[in-house]
Each structure stands twice: as C-alpha cells, then as structure tokens.
Amino acid sequence: MGPFADAVGIAADVRSGRVRATDVTRRALMRIRDLDRRINAFTAVFEAEALADADAIDRAQAEGRALGPLAGVPFAVKNLFDIAGRTTLAGAKIRLGGPAAIRDAALVARFRQAGAILVGALNMDEFAYGFVTENAHFGASRNPHDLTCIAGGSSGGSAAAVAAGLAPLTLGSDTNGSIRIPAGLCGVFGLKPTLGRLPVDGMFPFVRTLDHAGLFARTVEDLAVGYDAGTDADAPRITPRRDALLRLPLRAAVLGGWFRRGLTRPVVEALAAAADALRAGSDVVLAEAEAARSAAFCLTAFEGGRLHLADLSQRVADYDPAVGGRLLAGALSPEAVHQAALGFRARFTAQVLAAFEDHDVLLAPITLGPAPPIGQETMRLDGEEISIRKNLGIFTQPISFVGAPVIAAPVRTAGMPVGVQIIAAPGREDLAFAAAFQLAQRGVAVSPAPAGLGAVAPSVAQSVAREVTAHGRS
C-alpha cells in the first residue's frame, strides 16, 4: 500500500483484515515525520493517540465487530477544529496556552465514529483570514508540487497534506474560498458543501453567517465517503449512488462575465476541458457577481472583526501582521454596510437560484492561475497590481456568499495544478458529485502525485517502528 492509497481502499482492506490499521497509521506517521519538515502542513502530530486508536480498530476487527466506512483511514484537521484535550489554535499565537477543548468538534467526532484515525492538526491562515497560509507564527505551508510556492489558504495545511500523500482525507473550512483555493492550487479535490450541511459545532468561527465545514481528498470517491460520514444520519448519501450519478445526464454551463476576467492560459484550458467533457452549453452570466464579491468582502470584515474586538484592543501586536489590521478595520466598519451586505446577499441568492432553473451544474475558475511563489504579495489583474491575500478569492467569494455547494476539481494540466469549481444549487451536492465523478471517469479531473518529494528516510522508518513496538507492549 503506497502513500497515495485511497481512503475507500484502506477502509475496505482494514475491514476485511487484509491490512492492519496500525500498519496504515504507522506508515502515515513515517511519511509525515519525513516529509512535513519541508511542507509544513502540520502544526501538531498525535503519534501515540493515533497508534492507540488504530490498535483499537484492529482489536475490533479481530473480534469480528462491525467497522465503519472509514475504518483505519488516517485523517487530519485544520487547527480550528476542536480536538478533545487540546487547545484549538485557529492559527493564532494568542490562543497558545489557552484551555483545551472539552470535546471533539462534531465533524471530527463523526469521522472518528466512522473509524478514521486522527493523526494531527494542520496549518492555516490566522483565524482563517487569508488565502495563502503564510502564517507569521507557524510558518508557510508549502505546495507539494513546488515547495517554493504557496499551498493556498486558509486551509493550506489541509490541502498540502492530502496532495503530499500525508493523509488521504483532511478537514477544512471555507468562508470565502478557503477550501476551494488550496484544493485548486495543490491539485486535490475539495468539497465546500451547502451552508450548514456539515456541522460547524466546535469549529472556531470566523464569519458565522458564511462559515462552511468541508473536506479534501485525492479522489471523488474518497470525497464522497468523507462527506457521507460527516453528514447527518438522515441525509441522503452519495456513495451508494455513485454508479447512477456517473450515468446521470447533466445540464452544465460555464459562468461568464466576471468569472472570465484575467484568466491565465492554464485556467482557460482547464475550464474548456471540463466544459467540453460535460458538454456545457452557452455561458451563464451572473450580472452582479462582482458586487456580490464586494458585499461578501464587507460582510466578512465586519463579522470577523467584531468577533475579535476585545483582543484587538488589548493584544493587536500579537496578531499576524497580515491579519490584525484587516480585522480591526472590519470591526470599525459601520453596521449599516453590514446590513446592506446582508440585503444584497438575499438578492444575489435569488439570481443564482434562477440560474439553476435551467442548469444542474455551473463551472467556474477557482483562481486566476497556478500557485504564486511564497512571499509574493501582489498579482496582476487587468493590468493592475492587486494584493494576493485579499484577491485570490475573487471567483470563490460570490459562490460561498449564497451557500451553494461546490466541488473544487483538479484538472489535468502540463504544469502546476489548477482546478475548476463545480457549483450546484443549495442542497444538491449529488449533482456536483455527479459532474465530478464524470470528469474523473473521463480523465479530465485528476489529482496528480507531486514529483520529487522522495521516499521516507530509513532512519524515520526505524524510529516509528520502534515506537509502534513499544506501544504494542504497553
């Protein structure tokens, strides 16, 4: 079983007894220890706990007890999800040393109930306010496809970990694009479901009216099994419907207008490939997409800033310099603008819903182009230099603003990864999955393995093997 083994296959092998969860976990820990010093996806690794949890799965298997759909699958979570007994950092220095969470976040708990093994917590932009994961306190997460480039953000560690084969599934959050952007830049699948579809209980808030919980994987099947494990017990499942969804005729279109601005050639080609594979019809223009993006920007700043009002007043110097000033400005912005943004949201939502009367899925770019270098502060749009941190989300913000489900799908390219957004009407994750299954089957949507990361060093393998042996004796 290689480092890029999929979650569905791992769980099947563990359930049948072909492989032990302990061995799968040990291999994941070895790879993390060996590679993460270069990638910096993890802010904490839970070796002893992970091995103990894996051992419990193996004992349950040996005793013939029923195992869950994620039995023995290593997973890791953006460090804004509560983990019982650990401090939830949310990427912030000011939270270091704070009280530990009493219980797991709801989504973490559901993954564990499904048999998944939590191996660590992942890097992010401070308080999720950013698109780059260049965190002043915990360092930059590096793109496994080119370690000099950003992983994207704010769930950068989550995307980088999956892309590098450190875990087949990770959890993240998306308020304005924080799952879709790193998924696209790291070449993995990401799911931002309908607002509220996956539980946010125990997830450190950023913008309560926009925060979505979601996940990353290297295959659509893994994304589906993770989504199924995270949804409410009575919610419709995707995995049992895979074959039907593969055959489902889809009415697809590409978003035009705002969503075609300034695209680089790789993104243009990716969009064209996806549109061709889904036989997309003529473009759909959401006339107020730019205004919606601006309204989302203002709403985010106000709600995000207000959440931090007390700390901003007393400890602003302890914030990431890229974040503190933005939060403070948001906190000072007028309530009237926030109210106006909420009003605009209702209006734009009606426009988007109308577009879905004639379409099942809409395709859109995720970013203007591939991942920029770490440290680069600006990019060009229509001849103008604009801030990367503030503007990587120009194509994602209008969509999360209305709470629609989106699968970020990596599209096969010759160079650095880029992806497309597959957008469905709220509540219709099944249609976004149908399109993703079909693009994957046709070889258009593929998560590429990064070249040049290398094998696990023998010294690391021996070290983890010793710990596993010691654990087995305890």
Place this chain on the structure above:
Amino acid sequence: MTGSADSFAGLSRAGLAAFAAARADALGVVVAPGMTDEVIENLAVLQAHARVFLTAAAAVGADPAGRSDPEGAG
C-alpha cells in the same frame, strides 16, 4: 457616528480617518498609534467594496440597506 452605508461610501480619506477615530471611541477600541495608517488603508478597501455593491443595488432601484426610498424618487 455610525452613519448610513451611503455616507460611509462617500467619505474622503480625511473623513475616513475621523470616522475611524470616532468608531474606535464609540466601541471602546484602542487603535495602537503604529496601526492607524494600516487601519485607514483597510477601511479604504472596505469603502471601495461598499461602493461597488451599493452602486449595483442602486442601479436597479433596490435598496440593500433596507430604506424604502433612498433617493426620494418614489
């Protein structure tokens, strides 16, 4: 000094600085002296975005701020 969305959108740079000071006072927030320029710069970015969606809303006569007749045009 909270003002309407439109009045915020129409502030000059100097007006933004005065607005920020008044808001900080009202909210009991201390803006560290070294951060004033950065905060005003970020407020200017928010102001630019507010103009975009307020203008879009006004263009078709809707009022996202909830006023019944913002222009007095019936």
